[in-house]
Amino acid sequence: MTSSLLAPAAGPDLTSAWPGTLQLLLGEAAVDLWTAALAPTGAALRGLRATSVSLRTDGSATVQYAAALEVAGRPARDPLAAPPGSRIPPGAAVLAGDVDGAETRVGLWRWPHDPALPALARATSTAAVGRWLGAADAVLRVRAYRPGRRAVVEVTAPDRRWFLKVVRPAEVAGLLARHRVLAGAVPAPPVLTATDDGVLVLPALPGTPARALLADPTARPAAATLTALLDRLPGELLALPRVRGPLERAGGHAAVLALVLPHLRHRWDRVAGRLADADPGTHPLVPVHGDLYEAQLLVDRGEVTGLLDVDGAGAGHRIDDWATLLGHMAVAGAHGYRAELAAALPWGPAELAPRVTAVVLGLATGPFRVQQRGWPRATEARLALVEQLLDGA
Numbered sequence: 361m362t363s364s365l366l367a368p369a370a371g372p373d374l375t376s377a378w379p380g381t382l383q384l385l386l387g388e389a390a391v392d393l394w395t396a397a398l399a400p401t402g403a404a405l406r407g408l409r410a411t412s413v414s415l416r417t418d419g420s421a422t423v424q425y426a427a428a429l430e431v432a433g434r435p436a437r438d439p440l441a442a443p444p445g446s447r448i449p450p451g452a453a454v455l456a457g458d459v460d461g462a463e464t465r466v467g468l469w470r471w472p473h474d475p476a477l478p479a480l481a482r483a484t485s486t487a488a489v490g491r492w493l494g495a496a497d498a499v500l501r502v503r504a505y506r507p508g509r510r511a512v513v514e515v516t517a518p519d520r521r522w523f524l525k526v527v528r529p530a531e532v533a534g535l536l537a538r539h540r541v542l543a544g545a546v547p548a549p550p551v552l553t554a555t556d557d558g559v560l561v562l563p564a565l566p567g568t569p570a571r572a573l574l575a576d577p578t579a580r581p582a583a584a585t586l587t588a589l590l591d592r593l594p595g596e597l598l599a600l601p602r603v604r605g606p607l608e609r610a611g612g613h614a615a616v617l618a619l620v621l622p623h624l625r626h627r628w629d630r631v632a633g634r635l636a637d638a639d640p641g642t643h644p645l646v647p648v649h650g651d652l653y654e655a656q657l658l659v660d661r662g663e664v665t666g667l668l669d670v671d672g673a674g675a676g677h678r679i680d681d682w683a684t685l686l687g688h689m690a691v692a693g694a695h696g697y698r699a700e701l702a703a704a705l706p707w708g709p710a711e712l713a714p715r716v717t718a719v720v721l722g723l724a725t726g727p728f729r730v731q732q733r734g735w736p737r738a739t740e741a742r743l744a745l746v747e748q749l750l751d752g753a
Contacts, residue, residue, distance in 0.1 A: 370735075370736060374621070374622075374623070374736065375387065377622040377623070378619065378620075378622075379419030379619055380419070380459030380460040380462075380464070381419050381420055381421055381459055381464065382413075382415070382419065382421055382619070383459070384457045384458070384459050384464065384466070385410075385413075385421055385423045385441055385466070386410055386413070386423065389457055389458070390408065390410075390423075390425070390441070391405065391408055392457075393441070393455055393457055393466060393468065394408060394425070394427065394468070396455055397453050397455055397468045398429070401431075402431060402432070403429045403430065403431045404429065404430040404431075405427060405428075405429060406427075406428040406429060406430055407427065407428030408425055408426075408427050408428075409425060409426045409427075410423055410424070410425055410731050411424050411425060411426045411730075411731055412424040412507075412729060412730055412731060413728060413729055413731065414506065414507070414729065415616050415619060415620065415725075415728070415729075416616070417612050417615040417616055417619075419619060420447060422440075422441065422442055422447075422507050422508060423440070423441045424440050424441075424505070424507050425440065425441065440468070440469055440470070440471060440474070440507045441466060441467070441468055442466065442467030442468065442469065442507065442508060447467075448465065448466075448467030449467065449475040449476040449508055450475060451469075451475030452467030452468060452469050452475050453467065453468045453469060454466070454467055454468075455468060472484045474507060474508060474511075475508075476507075476508040476509070476528055477508070477509075477510070477511060477526050477527070477528065477558060478529065478557050478558060479526050479529075479555060479557040479558040479559045480511055480526050482557075482559075483511070483513050483524045483526045483559050484500060484502060484511075484513055486498065486499075486500050489513075489515055489524070493515065493517075493522065493561070495515070495517035495520065497517060497518060498515050498516060498517045499515075499516045499517075500513055500514070500515055500516075501513070501514045501516070502514075503523070509527075509528070510525065510526060510527045510528075511525075511526040512524070512525055512526070513526065514564075520564075521563075521564035522552070522561055522562065522563060522564060523549075523561075523562045523563075523564060524559055524560070524561055524562075525559070525560040525562060526558055526559055527558050527559075527560070528558055529556060529557055529558045531558070532554055532555075532556065532558055532560065535551075535554075535560055535671060536551055536554055536560070537600075538597075538600070538670050538671070538673050539551045539560075539670065541594055541596045541597060542593075542594065542667075542670055542673065545592050545593065545594045546589060546592050546593060546667050547565065547658075547664060547665055547666050547667050548666075548667045548668070548670050549562040549563055549564075549565055549666065549668070550562070550563065565658050565665060565666035565668075566658065566660060566665050566666070567658030567659050567660045567664075567665035567666050568658065568659055568660065569654070569655060569657070569658060569659075570654040570655075570657040570658070570659050571654040571655050571692075573659055574654060574689070574692060574694040574697055575694070577697075577700075578662070579659065579661065579662060580659065580662070580697060581657065581659055581662055581663070581664055582662065582700075582704075583700065583701045583703075583704035583705070584704070585662060585663065585664060586664070586685075586701070587704075589664050589667065590648075590649070590652075590678060590681060593646075593647035593648065593649070593673070594647060595647060596647075597647035597648070597673055597674055597675060598645060598646075598647060598674075598675045599675075600673070600674035600675060601674050601675070602645065602674060602675045602676060603648055603650040603672060603673075603674045603675065603676035603680070604676075605640075605676065605677055605680040605683075605715065605718075606680060606683055606684065606687070606715050606716075606718035606719045606721075606722065607635060607638060607640055607714060607715055607718050609718065609722060610631075610632060610635040610636070610718040610721055610722070611632050611635075611636060613718075613721045613722045613724070613725060614628045614629065614631055614632035614635075614721060615628075615632075616725055617721075617724055617725060617739070617743075620725075620728050620739065621736060621739060621740070624740065624743065627743060627747070628743070631717075631721060631743075631746055631747065631750065634750055635714055635717065635718050635721070635750075638714035639710070639711075640714075641679075641707075641711045643677040643678070643679055644677075645675045645676065645677070646675070646676070646677070646678050647673070647674075647675065647676075648673065648674065648675070648676035648677065648678060648680065648681045649667065649670065649672070649673055649681050650670075650671075650672030650673050650674060650676060650681070651669060651671075651672050651684060652681040652682075652684050652685050653684055653685050653687075653688035654685070654688055654689075654692070655668075655669075656668045656669050679705075679707055679711060679712065679715060680715060682701070682705055682707075682712070683712060683715030683716045683718070683719055684719050685701065686698050686701060686702060686712065686716045686719070687715075687716045687717075687718075687719025687720045687722075687723065688719070688723070689701070690716060690719075690720055690745065690749065691720055691723050691742065691745070709752070713749060713750075713752065714750075716749060717746055717749040717750050720742065720745055720746050720749060721746050723742065724739055724742035724743055724746060725739075726742075727739045727742070
């Protein structure tokens with residue numbers, strides 16, 4: 361049986377300093393866990409590779425694996441591991457693994473039977489979706505999946521295209537409310553229909569993702585265009601929960617990164633300390649998108665035709681929406697566009713720079729989270745960028 365989990369790839373000097381949960385879920389013990397979990401089903405594990413890791417500050421993690429399975433001579437795919445302890449959703453298979461000499465419970469499930477997302481199996485079935493949407497010839501593509509949290513499925517038919525957003529059932533009402541509030545004010549997609557078990561059907565909107573236009577000054581949205589878009593966010597969003605800004609989240613990101621690359625803890629701690637000491641200034645609560653960056657914008661000839669992923673819209677600080685966008689531009693290397701946008705904003709570097717730095721710190725978790733090849737080097741490169749931004753470079 362072939363395994364290519366992260367632990368050997370990262371090296372024993374690094375992984376030996378990890379929290380026990382990571383060692384369990386990303387080391388050879390994970391092979392034993394999955395072999396035991398699959399045995400009663402008749403499936404044989406032929407290979408296992410970690411493909412995404414959601415790590416929390418307490419060391420607990422949710423890991424997604426790509427698995428090579430053999431079931432009656434046929435291949436299968438994608439079992440998933442839930443975090444230990446109380447985070448295990450009801451319905452997951454539960455096994456015990458050893459962490460630092462103590463027995464730790466781990467929840468396991470196979471794609472697409474995510475116990476926290478009861479609608480996922482139906483939303484990823486070509487036959488079921490075809491009957492539901494009246495498109496027997498539809499083609500499905502999973503565009504995003506965060507185990508236990510959400511999934512996005514693109515549905516393409518010859519003459520139409522939809523996106524199915526699969527969420528926890530308890531989140532449906534809140535998402536519906538946000539989309540209804542935004543309808544007509546900004547180009548957020550309307551909800552065509554929603555189900556109690558956690559599916560929202562959204563139409564595809566026209567336009568090109570702004571991510572593809574960053575190098576083209578004639579095609580990307582200007583600062584004035586984005587300002588006008590944000591100014592149209594309706595006041596009803598102020599009644600929703602307050603959105604935590606990047607400076608408020610920076611300490612948690614630094615703590616996670618210190619768990620992942622503990623030999624750089626002194627540098628993560630220094631960054632976190634300097635951001636904690638930054639003066640946040642005084643900013644009014646206004647309606648915000650909550651996670652504004654280039655992938656959330658569809659654009660046609662410089663105009664925004666789609667504002668996507670409004671799950672986190674609510675009350676917050678406008679400067680934080682802009683800092684999120686500028687931080688993503690820094691990581692993307694779109695420095696000219698970042699400078700152009702920053703020059704048009706009403707805040708100076710003293711207020712913007714710490715927030716932009718905090719956003720980049722959050723993005724430094726990305727290479728490890730998606731298990732990018734060579735993630736230790738990529739993470740350290742983002743740390744260097746964070747330090748440059750802190751020093752005003």
